[in-house]
Amino acid sequence: MLYALFGTDTARSRKKLSSLLQTLLSKKPDAMVLRSDASSFDEATIRDYIESQGLFEQKSIIVLDFLFENKTNQTYILENLKDMNSSENVFILLEGKLDAKTKKKLEKHSTKMQECVLAKKSSKQSEFNIFELSDALGMRDRKKMWVLFQRGKLHNVSSEEMHGILFWSAKNMMLAKQGKNAKDAGLSPFVFQKADRFGKNFSDLELQGLLQDLVSLYHRVRRGAFSFDIGLEKFILDSK
Numbered sequence: 001m002l003y004a005l006f007g008t009d010t011a012r013s014r015k016k017l018s019s020l021l022q023t024l025l026s027k028k029p030d031a032m033v034l035r036s037d038a039s040s041f042d043e044a045t046i047r048d049y050i051e052s053q054g055l056f057e058q059k060s061i062i063v064l065d066f067l068f069e070n071k072t073n074q075t076y077i078l079e080n081l082k083d084m085n086s087s088e089n090v091f092i093l094l095e096g097k098l099d100a101k102t103k104k105k106l107e108k109h110s111t112k113m114q115e116c117v118l119a120k121k122s123s124k125q126s127e128f129n130i131f132e133l134s135d136a137l138g139m140r141d142r143k144k145m146w147v148l149f150q151r152g153k154l155h156n157v158s159s160e161e162m163h164g165i166l167f168w169s170a171k172n173m174m175l176a177k178q179g180k181n182a183k184d185a186g187l188s189p190f191v192f193q194k195a196d197r198f199g200k201n202f203s204d205l206e207l208q209g210l211l212q213d214l215v216s217l218y219h220r221v222r223r224g225a226f227s228f229d230i231g232l233e234k235f236i237l238d239s240k
Contacts, residue, residue, distance in 0.1 A: 002085040004106045006095040007116035011130050014161040016114060017094055021061065024090060028059050031090075037065040038186050039171050041073050050080065050087045060089045066168070068095050070186040078102065081109035128155040133162055134169035137239075138198025145236045159228035167214045173199035174207045 003020060005013045025031060036046065041064075049062050067073040077084075077093070084091040093106070106113050128151055136144040152162050172187060172195035179185025182192035199207070217231050225231075 001087065001089075002081060002091045002093065002110040004093045004095075004110045004113035005116065006093070006098050006103075006106075006113075007118075008097050009116040009118045010096055011157055011161050012116040013094060014164050015158055016116065017063070017092060018158060018160050020092065021063075024061055031059045031061050033061045033063065035063045035065050036067065037168075037171065038067060038070050038073065039175060041067055041070070043076055046076075046080070049089050049091075050083045052087075052089060062089060062091050064091060064093045065164075066095060068098075069188055069191070073186075078105055081105060085109050085111060128152055128157065130157060130162065130165050134165050135194075135198075137166055137169050138173065138194070138201065140201050140240070142236060142239050145239065146233070149233060149236055153229070159232045163214065163218065163228065163232050167211070167218075169195070169198075170207060170210045170214060173202060174204075174211065177204060177207065 005016050005020070007013055021033065025033070034049075036042075046062070049060055052060065064077060067077055093110075098106070103113075103115070128148075130152065133145060133148045133152065136148055149159075149162060153159075172191055175185040175187060176192055176195035177199045179187075179192070182189045185192055185195075187195065202210070213235060217235055220226065221228050221231050226234075
């Protein structure tokens with residue numbers, strides 16, 4: 001089964017993803033949730049989950065998180081949409097803006113698809129740009145991160161969405177450090193340029209620790225150790 005969430009309003013897409021995961025897990029509480037992003041994507045692993053029948057009816061939910069930033073990954077996913085949709089496991093494709101040709105393929109081969117488009121706002125409405133949070137992380141500006149975290153909550157942006165953008169930022173900085181250029185790192189030129197600049201503010205060891213802390217935070221929230229709001233605010237206040 002394949003669900004597709006995409007569009008220019010990435011904050012709303014991630015909120016829809018969170019809601020969808022809650023619905024799926026309420027029906028299959030024993031299901032295993034996995035995320036595959038640009039740094040962890042592996043064709044053989046995805047093929048295994050496409051063909052897997054599930055042990056003792058335990059299903060897997062595989063989130064394909066912004067893989068289209070890498071053209072090779074995009075080609076593989078688009079070539080296997082039909083197989084994903086017919087799989088006993090659940091695949092959730094999360095992407096940004098897509099062209100008409102790609103949307104047509106998704107419409108043909110997905111169980112459900114939803115496009116989230118940024119609505120036009122009046123000049124009186126205050127803006128919240130979630131990517132400013134990732135910039136604050138890159139600049140190691142803890143005060144600005146905390147202020148943006150509070151502003152995001154006022155704009156009804158979930159802590160899970162903000163956690164997602166921080167993880168995305170940290171992951172990109174690591175990829176930029178490991179790659180010689182945008183193509184080598186598997187990132188778009190714009191994303192690579194910014195990640196490369198911010199990555200100079202961290203050592204390799206610090207970035208590894210940052211990613212580990214964000215992954216640990218996600219799993220501890222899933223286990224019920226604390227809420228995402230509390231966990232993320234503590235992560236921001238403890239950051240150096």
